Amino acid sequence: MTRLIRPEGPTPDDFHFSRRTLATAGLGGLFFMGYAPAGLAQDAKPVVTDTQGLVVEDVTLPAPDEFALPAYVARPEGDGPYPVVIVASEIFGVHDYIRDVCRRLAKAGYAAIAPAFFVRVEDPAPLPFSEMSRIQAIVGAASYEQVMGDISAAMDWASGQLWARGDRFGITGFCWGGKVVWQAAARFAAIDAGVAWYGRLAPSAEASPAQVSAGQPWPVDLAADLKCPVLGLYGEADQGIPLTSVEAMRAALARAGRTDSRIDVYDDAPHGFHADYRDSYRPADAADGWNKLLALFESRLKG
Template identity: 75%
Template structure:
C-alpha cells in the first residue's frame, strides 16, 4: 500500500509499492472504472454513490490546443438548468473516486464535470509507478490546464441542462492548486473549494521546480475573482503550516475577507480520499458539509 503524503506524489524515498494489482482490463468507457492503483488502501471502504435519479456520461469536447478533451459528467435527471461544478482530480486522473465525487454533487442538484487533464500523455489511474505518474502530471502545464478549464466552461455553457451563470470549482491534491489558479483567472467562477492544494513551493524545491509550479496560489491572492474555501490537514507533510499561514497572510494583505482556510487537527494530506489510508472520516465529513454550504450560498 502506498500512503500519499505529498500533494504532487511521493519522492523516491517515500515510495513503498503494494503488490496488490488491478488489471487494465478494469477500464470501462473512457475512464478507469476502479480506484487509483498507486494509492488504494487494502483496508479501504470507499463511499459508493449510486446513479439513481442521475444522468451520467463520458463526453469529449475540444480544448484550445485542438485536443478532444474527455470528461466525466454527472447531473440530476431532467431538463435543469443545474448549477455547474468543475471537479479537478488528484494526480491519478478521473478514476472511481473522482467519478463518485461527481455523483455526490449531482445528488445535491449540481451538474458536475471532471475533465481528464492528463490523458494527452497517458491515463495515470491504472499505474502503480509513481515516477511515471509524476512525469505524466508534470507534462500538464499551467496554460494547458487553464485551457482545459476554459474549454469545460465553454462546453457547459452550451448545454441546455447547465446554468452557465452559476459555476463552482472544487479540486483535490493537485486539483486543489488548480482551484486557486482557476479562481484567479476566470471571472465566471462564483466559488472555489480547494482540498489540500499546494500553496507555495516547498522549502526544498529547486529554482527550476519553484518556477515550474508558477503561478503559486500564495502569489494570486490579489487576483482572486471569487471566494475560495481552502481545506487543509495539520499533518500534511507536503503543505506545512508555514505555507498555510503565508497564504492567510497574502489574503489579508490583499484585503480578501471572503476566502477562508480551514485546518483539520490530526489530518494528513488526502484526508478526504476515502480509498486511501490517509482518509479521516470526521475531517472529510466536515469539509464536505462546508463545501455544500458555500456552494449553496453562491450557486443556488
C-alpha cells in the same frame, strides 16, 4: 500500508506499494475503471454513490489546442438547469474516486464535470506505485496554460447544454487539483466559488529554481487576483504542505482584503484526508469539509 503525503506524489521512501485493486462496474468507457492502484489502501472501503436519479456519461470536449478532451459528467435527471461544478483531480486523473465525487455533487443538485487533464500524454490512473516517476512526469507535462484552457473548455461546453446554468460555476479539486482551484479562481471571472482540498500553496523549501518556475503561478502570489471566494481545507499533519505555507497564504489573503476567502485546518489530519480509498482518509474531517463545500456552493451557485 499506502500513504500519499504530498500533492505531487510521494518519494520512494514515503510508503510501500500494495498491488491490490478495487474495480467497479457499470460506469465509464473513456476512462480506467477502478481506483488508482498507486494510492489504494489495502483495507480500503471507499464510499460508492449510486446513479439513481442521475445522468452520468463520458464526453469529449473541444479544448483550445484542438485536443478532444475526455471528461466525466454527472448531473441530476431532469431539465434543470443546474449549477456547474468543475472537479479537478489528484495526480491519478479521473479514476473511481473522482467519478464518485462527481456523483455526490450531482446528488446535491449540481452538474459536475471532471476533465481528464493528463491524457494528452497518458492516463496515469492504472499505473502502479512502481511507476510513480512516470506518473509524476505525466502530471508535470500538464502546463498551467493547458489546464486553464481545459477548464475554459469545460465551462464553454457546459454553457451550451440546456441542462446547465451557464451563469453559475464552481470548482473543487484535490491535492494537485487543489492548487488548480486557487489558480482558476484567480483566472476566471465566470467562477463563483472554489473549494481547494490540500493543494500546494507555495513551493516547498527543497524546490529547485526550475521547480519553482514550473509551478507558477503559485496560489500565495494570486490572493489579490481571486475573483470569487475560495475555501481551503487543509490538514495540520500534512507532510507535503507545511503550516508555514498555510499561514503565508492566510497573510496574503489578509493583505489583499479577501475576507470572503479562508483556510480551515483540521487538527492532526494528514494529506489526502478526504480520499476514502487511501489510508489517509479521516471520515469526520472529510464529512465536515464536504458540508462546508455544500454550504459555500449553496450560497454562491444556487441563488
